[in-house]
Amino acid sequence: MHFHNLEKTLLEIYNRLLKAYGPRNWWPARTRFEVIAGAILTQNVSWKNASTAVSNLKKSGLLSPLAIISAPHKQIALQIKTSRYYNQKTAKLKNFCNYLESKYNGSLNKMFSHGAETLRKELLDVNGIGKETADSILLYAGRKLSFVSDAYTKRLLERYGILNGLSSYDEIRRLFMENIPKDIYLYNEYHALIVHHCYAVCKSEPSCQTCLVKRISRNIYCSYSNNFL
């Protein structure tokens, strides 16, 4: 699915976002494990809520694979209450930690020694890690070439008329991976900038056309559709 000037358009959007907001320097975390825990905890909840949960885990000494495996469900759930769905997320954290311990003896170095696509399949087999979470782990914790897509990305591309019905997660991910340079920094900032634009800047109208049409139209020219959107 290669479009003629799609690469140009995607890079144009990126450059406009970067110029407007500057580098976002994701992921806001100190360690790789913290990135992974954060990626699970931020599922369908604001980063503010998720971030509080990560801090609580850290404060109570639970921010490590072994601690999460050995701690009782209720103890973890209590610390991550602000992340919403805290019972499910407790299980998800435990699932990942059990996978890491049993398969890699707890070593993230060993885990990340695999190629992106191979490791992606493995992560997707962990109950609680879906596509977006897997890609976030690969990119932001493992610094691997795996583009992170999400609902914001889809909406953004729809406004530009780029999707034309193709809309599954993997289709959108491939769209980027096949049409922009394979560069970790670019992948990192691009996704972060989309989230920042759609959430932080346009949060007053998160699901409306106005947000992504009006506001972007003042900042971003889309050379693909030959229009301001």
Next chain:
DNA sequence: GTCCAGGGCCTAC
């Protein structure tokens, strides 16, 4: 009071 936030799983068709 309502709406939504950096999803994913399970089930039914």
Next chain:
DNA sequence: GTAGGCCATGGA
């Protein structure tokens, strides 16, 4: 392979 229900906090 996809639509719908479920999970179940905090801020605007």
